[in-house]
Amino acid sequence: MIWLLLFLILLITVETALVTSLPALLRNFRYQSMCLALLTLLAAYRETSPELYVIAGLLFSLKVLLIPHLFNLLIKRINSNNHLGLFLNAQFSLLFVVALAMISWYLASLVIAPPAYLEQLTLSAACFVVLTGIFLMASRIKALAQVIGLLLAENGIFLAATIIPGGMPFFVEIALFFDVLVSVMILGLFIYRINAIFTHIDVSKLSGLRG
């Protein structure tokens, strides 16, 4: 079951490099968060840890329900068209993402020795998700896509935290959720401001400051 969820996360992450519309990217983020919440739920069940149940619940309510909902509101509010705007087309993006997967695998193999295959795979998947998120931020033109890329990268961090025996200290994790929520809201606010001042949210056209 864990292997299946990890596989799904990998598949969804690869697909994010191929999608070209904003709602599809948001949907991918939602599915990925869903898998992550399930993974945490499984760990909670296995370790019978009430703390992990709380975290799974938070993951679900924040990253599957609340944040995508806020994004949908924002998309409606700013009346932008749904194209992501690709600096790099889907095929090249796919090649890039495959290269990132190899780098992640290499890094994970440096950190974790062979007998622990599950941890090794989890860590390389986590690293892959983080790097792909950042790659999306750099290669997509719409400001909203950059925020979703950041959120994808943060999912990778939460995935990485699952390899720590017993998980991260509880209060740190709760505070992290709060932090994610606040930073998403602030980024959303700035997207709103950019839209009001520039009448678009193309970051490729934000080039007034040079040198």
Added chain:
Amino acid sequence: MIKRLGIINAAAHFMAWLAALYFFAAVGAGNLKLSLGSIFYADALSALLVFTTATVTFAAALFSVSFITTDFSLGKITAKKALYYYLLFNLFAAAMFLVPLINNLGFLWMAIELTTLVSSFLVGFYNTRHSVEAAWKYLIICSVGITLALFGAILFTFALATATGIKSLNWTDLLATAKALDPAIVKVAFIFILVGYGTKAGLAPMHTWLPDAHSQAVSPVSAMLSGVLLKSSLYAILRYGIIVNRCCGGNYYGNFMLLFGLLSLAVTCFFIITQKDLKRLLAYHSVEHIGIIAFGVGLNSPLALFGALFHIFNHAVTKSLMFFGAGRVSQAYGSHDLEKLSGIIKTLPFTGLAMLLGAFALVGLPPFSIFTSEIIIVIAAFQSGNFIAAGLFLLLMAVISGAAIYHFAKILFGQPIEPLAAKKEPIENVLTYLFLIIFILGLGLFVPTLLRQSLDAAVNILRGF
């Protein structure tokens, strides 16, 4: 009303500065290690950061009094916005005071993230096209950086959990068990930490947000960004570095710092020569000085570390003075474009004089304090036998200093392009400049015992004793 608010704010920050001075004397010179619960921890290194933060924040609060009043009377901001400024100013200061006092690396991460989130509003404060663009880039680039840093923090926790079974994110726990940690994990984790926090510390090539944010922020805040924000992110790297040094030995961490330090110097070299904007010029100077500090830390000998830590404070006060001057100049001239500025000494005699002193200090001429810390780092570099690195360092510094002096000479002297009547300096500004000049000049002439003892204590902490 706005002026009175500013004076109250400055008075409160003066109290905070006195408290920080006491804290610095007690914890720093007394070489205490305090902890409160498992979340807070303070030692001589924290005390240095707290004192630097307090000094720059007090100066910025004092300078804000006339700056914000002038912005208000020029119609650039409304009364409500001025209130909003002071609210954000204090939130930002509070977040930066929090950073050096935290033990838990997860919460440390959050405090640093908090400084980004709050200060992004101060960068985008004027709500113009340029400032919103700068704020956006600042938020996005620093968020990416900080995400990588969190990944690194998780790897450190993983290393601790697998080596000892302790589930903790506390720096003190990591340090106590550093020798037991798996060096392979620590090495990979540190790369994430260095790139992550290095982005926010302004190390090249991750510095691209910095000139935009520094040039668009409200001028007193530019000083805080350059003087303290960069250092508090560097502080996080230093904390991790202590663990890496103890765990991996050799100079794994030091070599990275040397590399990034020299790279920062090399990159700024080009941008300073071709610079067209006063505040961006100062911003690139910050990249340079962060590079110098990183270089000193990278050498990793007691002398070099002393120089690097001393430089943290010296750069903070000198750069604050320059940003205040630049703020005053851009208010008077209505621009911070280098082409449009000239004859500052004639139109703003006191600010011009302060900037002239500041410019000499900034490029590292004696008898100012930056000269002292830089010469210490150079001596340490030659002593440790890194002749090539030391030679490169000197060469790049010489080019940067020459270019900076050229730019400053052009704007300070000569005739103003449009004749402006010489302006009288508000008393708050005079006090701010004098407060900073005491440090810039005073510490260049002699280093008080209190400061030397606390720097020595902090050096010992950096070396893992």
